[in-house]
Amino acid sequence: MSHSNTSVPGVDPNDGELVNADAALVLKHPFAMVLLLAMVAGAMDARDYQSFEVFTANQAGNMVLLWVKLLSEPGVALLSLASLIGAALGITFVVYLRSWRHWFSGAAGSRSLLYLAAFVLAITSILGNQLFASTDGKPVQDLVVWTNVWAGAVASVALSAFALGTLATVFVTVGTHKAGVIASTGPFVDGTRYLAASVVYKNPQFRSRSKYLLAFPAAWSLGAVIVGLSPLNRESITLLGVALVVAVAFFARRVPAPTPPAES
Numbered sequence: 453m454s455h456s457n458t459s460v461p462g463v464d465p466n467d468g469e470l471v472n473a474d475a476a477l478v479l480k481h482p483f484a485m486v487l488l489l490a491m492v493a494g495a496m497d498a499r500d501y502q503s504f505e506v507f508t509a510n511q512a513g514n515m516v517l518l519w520v521k522l523l524s525e526p527g528v529a530l531l532s533l534a535s536l537i538g539a540a541l542g543i544t545f546v547v548y549l550r551s552w553r554h555w556f557s558g559a560a561g562s563r564s565l566l567y568l569a570a571f572v573l574a575i576t577s578i579l580g581n582q583l584f585a586s587t588d589g590k591p592v593q594d595l596v597v598w599t600n601v602w603a604g605a606v607a608s609v610a611l612s613a614f615a616l617g618t619l620a621t622v623f624v625t626v627g628t629h630k631a632g633v634i635a636s637t638g639p640f641v642d643g644t645r646y647l648a649a650s651v652v653y654k655n656p657q658f659r660s661r662s663k664y665l666l667a668f669p670a671a672w673s674l675g676a677v678i679v680g681l682s683p684l685n686r687e688s689i690t691l692l693g694v695a696l697v698v699a700v701a702f703f704a705r706r707v708p709a710p711t712p713p714a715e716s
Contacts, residue, residue: 471547475623475631478559479704483664486623486631487671488700492693493616493634494675496573499689500612502679504605506531508612509620509634511539527595527602531609538610539634542569542617559706565622566701570694572615576608577690612690619697629664636669643669 475482497509505528507513514532521529546556546565555561595602620634632639643665650658679689 471550472624473550473557473562473622474625474627476625476627478562478623478706479700480706481704482623482626483629483667485700485704486626486633487667488696489619489623489633490631490636490668490671491675491678492696493619494636494672495679495689496612496616496675496693497634497672498676498679499686500609503686504528504531504609506535506609508535508539508609509616510636511536511613512635512637525595527597527605530597530602531595531605534606534610535613538613539617539620542614542619543621545614546618546621562622563701563705565618566697569615569618569622570697570701572611572618573690573697574694576611576615577687577694632665632668632672636672639665639668 475486479485493509497507500506500508506517514535518529518532518536521532549556549565550561553561556565595605616634623631623633625631630639643662646658646662646665649655650662682689684692
């Protein structure tokens with residue numbers, strides 16, 4: 453496979469920036485904007501679990517659900533597999549695009565990937581009921597493999613997971629910190645670990661680090677809280693998520709540093 457040599461300002465093709473893209477190089481207020489993406493992921497994860505009894509962001513949970521339900525509820529179990537595959541394809545898609553054109557690692561390219569993720573989410577919301585049979589209001593335990601309803605659920609789950617996998621890969625770091633857009637467990641463990649260490653060792657840097665890490669599961673949980681307390685259906689929640697992702701891509705555009713005046 454040939455790779456493009458198109459250069460991107462601030463991105464060295466020979467280092468990890470093509471894989472570990474930094475939101476701080478692309479967005480204004482990068483930490484807050486990435487937290488908004490984590491909130492969208494948490495909301496979609498909660499709503500998709502309510503609709504399909506599978507996760508579309510928490511893939512560790514799907515690895516458990518797949519085997520727990522495989523014999524008793526094969527239709528639901530295979531939805532977990534569809535989510536795992538969809539997320540893997542979304543992650544792989546971003547990595548491949550950035551290897552093909554380094555432009556996708558820069559500011560404009562990264563924002564275009566956010567718009568793409570929002571577009572895929574919008575498809576699951578706007579066209580879901582028209583193109584795919586919805587399971588809303590129907591017991592997912594009754595899903596029969598290879599029926600139209602099951603195929604529609606597979607398509608909706610896979611597309612949602614693809615979009616969230618894409619979101620998780622557009623920005624992997626924020627400055628020197630790891631960004632946990634679709635995985636709250638890792639930041640929760642690390643954040644709690646640093647918080648405990650700050651108490652034991654009286655180190656203010658550990659406390660600062662813990663606050664940063666714990667912000668991701670907090671944002672994730674906020675998205676889930678909104679879903680849990682809201683009467684909105686999956687389509688409405690998805691469209692709200694689309695609006696947030698588009699807002700991050702559009703309003704958080706990084707302002708270039710002013711060019712110093714030329715010496716006379």
